[in-house]
Each structure stands twice: as C-alpha cells, then as structure tokens.
Amino acid sequence: xxxxxxxxTLAGLGSQIDVCTILCARADFYANLMGSTLWPAISxxxxxxxxxxxxxxxxxxxxxxxxxxxxxxxxxxxxxxxDAGSEPGVLPxxxxxxxxxxxxxxxxxIGLDAYASLVGEKSGRxxxxxxxxxHAEHVYLDVLANDGARRQAxxxxxxxxxxxxxxxxxxxxxxxxxxxxxxxxxxxxxxxMAALTANRLLTQSDESQRVDLSHEALIQGWPRLHALIEQxxxxxxxxxxxxxxxxxxxxxxxxxxxxxxxxxxxxxxxQAWIQGLDAAELGVS
Numbered sequence: 218x219x220x221x222x223x224x225x226t227l228a229g230l231g232s233q234i235d236v237c238t239i240l241c242a243r244a245d246f247y248a249n250l251m252g253s254t255l256w257p258a259i260s261x262x263x264x265x266x267x268x269x270x271x272x273x274x275x276x277x278x279x280x281x282x283x284x285x286x287x288x289x290x291x292x293x294x295x296x297x298x299x300d301a302g303s304e305p306g307v308l309p310x311x312x313x314x315x316x317x318x319x320x321x322x323x324x325x326x327i328g329l330d331a332y333a334s335l336v337g338e339k340s341g342r343x344x345x346x347x348x349x350x351x352h353a354e355h356v357y358l359d360v361l362a363n364d365g366a367r368r369q370a371x372x373x374x375x376x377x378x379x380x381x382x383x384x385x386x387x388x389x390x391x392x393x394x395x396x397x398x399x400x401x402x403x404x405x406x407x408x409x410m411a412a413l414t415a416n417r418l419l420t421q422s423d424e425s426q427r428v429d430l431s432h433e434a435l436i437q438g439w440p441r442l443h444a445l446i447e448q449x450x451x452x453x454x455x456x457x458x459x460x461x462x463x464x465x466x467x468x469x470x471x472x473x474x475x476x477x478x479x480x481x482x483x484x485x486x487x488q489a490w491i492q493g494l495d496a497a498e499l500g501v502s
Contacts, residue, residue, distance in 0.1 A: 224254050231258060245384055269308060274298060277308075278315065282327070287319075290328040297332070300344040309432040310345035313417070317352055346438045353439040356416040361409065369409045371445055372500050375453055377419070377430050378446055386446060388433050393426045398502035452495040459487055460502060 231238045240259065242250045250256065269277055278297060282289050297314070301307045317335060318327050336344040337351065361367050373396050379389035397406050410428075413419040420431045435442055466477035479487060490496055 227255060228258070270303065274301060274311070278311065286325060287322065288326045290326060292329045293327060293332050296329055297345070304343070306434060307345065309434040310349055310438065313352065313432060314345050314348040316417070317348060349432070349434060350439045353418060353435060354441065356412065356418055357441065360412050360416060366405070366409050369406060370413060373409065373413065374442055375445060375449055375499070377428065378436060380450055380454060386436050388430045390427045390429050393421070393428060396428055398500065449499065453499055455490060455495065456499050459490060
C-alpha cells in the first residue's frame with residue numbers, strides 16, 4: 218500500500234508543468250524498477266550512467282589535483298588506472314586511495330613511491346583494494362583503543378549491512394538511536410562513532426541523524442568486515458527479526474491494541490536467544 222501511494226505521488230509530480238522529477242536507481246535494482254507502474258513513463262526518458270573508464274577516469278584522478286596546484290606523477294596515474302582495470306564498483310577504491318595519498322603528500326607532487334608504500338607488498342588482491350583494507354585495519358586496530366571499542370565497532374558496522382537475498386550485500390542506513398541500542402557499556406558508543414566517522418569508515422547526516430557505511434566497497438574489500446558478515450549473518454538476521462516483532466508489538470500497544478504477542482514457541486526462542494552468546498556479541502535493545 219505504501220509503495221502504491223508513493224508511485225502515484227511521483228506520477229502526479231511528473232505531470233506538473235513546473236516540476237522535473239528525477240529518479241535514480243542502482244543497476245542491481247533495475248529489475249524492480251521495470252516492475253513498477255512508473256516504468257512506461259521512465260522507459261521513454263531513461264539514461265544509463267555507466268562507470269568511468271579510460272580517459273574519463275584519468276581526468277577524475279588528475280584534474281581535481283591540478284585545480285589546487287598539485288601534480289600527480291604520470292607513472293602513478295598509469296598504475297592506478299591499471300589497478301582499476303575494468304572491475305565494477307572500483308570508483309570508491311580509487312577515491313579513498315587518492316584521499317589517503319593526498320593526506321600523506323608532503324609536496325606539490327604525488328608520486329608512485331607513495332602509492333607503493335600505501336599498498337605494501339603484493340597480496341594477490343588489487344592495490345586499490347589493499348589500500349582501503351589497510352586503512353580500515355589501521356582504524357580498527359590502532360585508532361580504537363581497546364577490545365570493548367572494537368566489539369562496539371563490529372556491532373555498528375554489522376547493523377549497517379543489508380544482507381542480499383540472491384544479490385550482493387549492500388549498505389543499510391540506520392539512525393544514531395538505532396545503532397546506540399547496541400551499547401553494552403564496555404565501549405563508549407559516542408567515542409567509537411566519532412572515530413569511525415572521522416576516519417571515513419562511516420558517514421553521518423546532521424539533519425536526519427542517519428548513519429551509513431562510507432563506501433559499499435568496504436563490504437567486499439575489507440577482509441575483516443567480510444568475515445564478520447559471513448560469521449554473524451544468521452545471528453544478526455535473527456536479532457533483526459526479533460527486534461521487528463518487538464517494535465510491532467510496541468506500536469500496537471500504543472494504539473491500545475493487544476495483538477503482536479509471541480506464541481509459546483516464539484517466546485522460548487526469544488528467551489534462549491537473549492540468554493545466549495549471540496545476544497552478548499550483537500547486543501539487545
């Protein structure tokens with residue numbers, strides 16, 4: 218019902234003379250868009266935005282630096298382009314690597330040596346991916362002060378992943394309040410959030426208080442996070458399912474209704490989960 222009303226509202230906006238409606242959809246959700254009632258109008262006015270390749274990517278690397286009087290060594294540009302190759306979703310890796318190179322630039326030229334130092338020894342993975350993973354590992358191991366802070370960070374990061382059902386895992390926005398429910402006191406939530414945000418692993422919206430992973434590339438490109446997702450996927454899905462039941466029960470109760478109660482089997486499941494290791498690891502609101 219929400220979806221139908223939403224689509225009707227968008228269609229109505231599109232009929233206004235002084236309104237231009239622009240819809241953006243990721244390529245991996247394109248099939249959903251084609252099944253929408255809006256598709257007939259979209260299909261005749263659509264534009265595919267393809268990934269940057271070749272000369273376009275070269276310009277994206279060189280021109281912003283040149284605009285502020287910094288030169289990027291031609292050998293470095295060629296190496297970044299070679300590491301980028303034709304892989305899908307490579308732009309966030311390029312972006313984050315260039316930011317790290319900029320931070321370590323001690324002069325008005327950034328060279329290949331800085332990049333080699335950043336990516337370290339060959340690990341069998343693309344250099345851009347290694348650079349992002351090394352940065353994330355540095356934040357996790359060196360910036361976060363203790364095991365409690367790292368456990369808090371793992372909970373936050375895991376809650377910001379939408380588990381794909383037949384699709385790759387993607388980012389999942391949450392409010393600061395929803396994330397703070399994972400705080401068990403062993404690591405300061407505010408301190409951990411500030412560290413993750415200042416070091417560009419998370420982004421926060423001041424207006425809506427919503428939090429997101431800074432790059433979806435972290436999900437596949439950072440081995441620690443990828444392993445955490447694989448290890449805790451089922452447990453985190455259970456936590457979300459039980460949380461949704463609690464939220465629905467609370468909503469009905471606020472309306473003076475008494476539906477949404479757990480049956481005997483569900484109650485045993487919830488009690489066992491709360492008392493188990495999964496709850497201790499993932500946190501309970």
